[in-house]
Amino acid sequence: MTRPTIAVWKFASCDGCQLTILDCEDELLAIAAALDIRMFLEAGPDELLDHYDISFVEGSITTAHDAERIRDIRERSGVLITLGACATAGGIQALRNSADVKEYTSAVYARPDWIHTLATSTPISDHVKVDRQLHGCPISKHELLATIAALLAGRRPTPTRHAV
Template identity: 80%
Template sequence: MTRPTVAVWKFASCDGCQLTIIDCEDELLAIAAALDLRMFLEAGPSELLDHYDLSLVEGSITTEHDAERIRDVRERSGLLITIGACATAGGVQALRNTADVGAFTAAVYARPEWIHTLATSTPIADHVKVDLELRGCPVSKEQLLATITALLAGRRPSVTSHSVCVECKQAGNACVLVAHGAACLGPVTHAGCQALCPSLQRGCFGCFGPSEAANVDALHATWRATGLDDGELVRTLLTFNAAAPVFADGAQRVQFRAKEDV
């Protein structure tokens, strides 16, 4: 087996997903041996090649410059896999999409006129073809490794898009929503984290974004029947995957119903 050349790219993001790669402590030597890592600024390598067999892309597109850069990355890449909520759904910074970016820049920067930014934060797939998306804020180390090893073995990675509840029940957790009335987005959230938060007796906050058949309206009814707050549901939906259409539209309908009821 030849070692595939690999690049890891960063766009608008917190670096947490890249750190997840470095955080594969027990497997790090094996990864470094199996992959020919040529571009990964966070870890050191910085060779600009005409072609990488695999590109892992973290972050969203928030500037004209990055919109140019992702097209360049795409041209240099065989497979392009996005890692994390920013690259896949625009990330927490996509909250700007429904706000006034000019006001944000003015509030934060001493010289806002020096800041050249777009009005939106958009996922990589809005700009170029993406071969596979890994969800999460950050991505799951296990899912990342499973994807890499599947590709090395010439097998299709098995990334499932059903709800967190499936993994949660497989793990044998007590349902925090049904048994404790906890605020949980698990029923509408994409699996892949092995139900990390409910395994620690706290509600899922949806960092993997919407599941394949997410029904946010039904979850709203469920939260209300449980005595949970509409506002908290909106805030939770509009966090890490604020621009994922199913969460964004769902949150809007929750807000609409909340206003109607006042």
């Protein structure tokens, strides 16, 4: 059986969901031979491929560049799974969505003209098709491992039936 190629991508976020993946070190070691992790900057691998079997995406879309980048990632991904509140709902940075961007950038930054941000922080699903969402801040380690195990077994991951 061919090992699925894996990518972990980051957008606007605190990195907590990526740290949850790294916190699965013992469990991931047990299945490492079944995975081919090619892109995961937080952990080291940095190989841009034309296609990844599974992409995990953390963070929300806050810039035009982010919106372009997530479309490219979707095209490269067989399965795209969003990780955490930022990717699934816009995250804490979405609190700015009711504010005036020009007003707060002028108040906060010495050079607001250097800030290239969208008016809102939006979830990944506002921009591309998402195959599975793992909710929480950060995500549940157990739900992540169950999702990976299901995908490796060729099954569709079962949604969690409890609150996070």
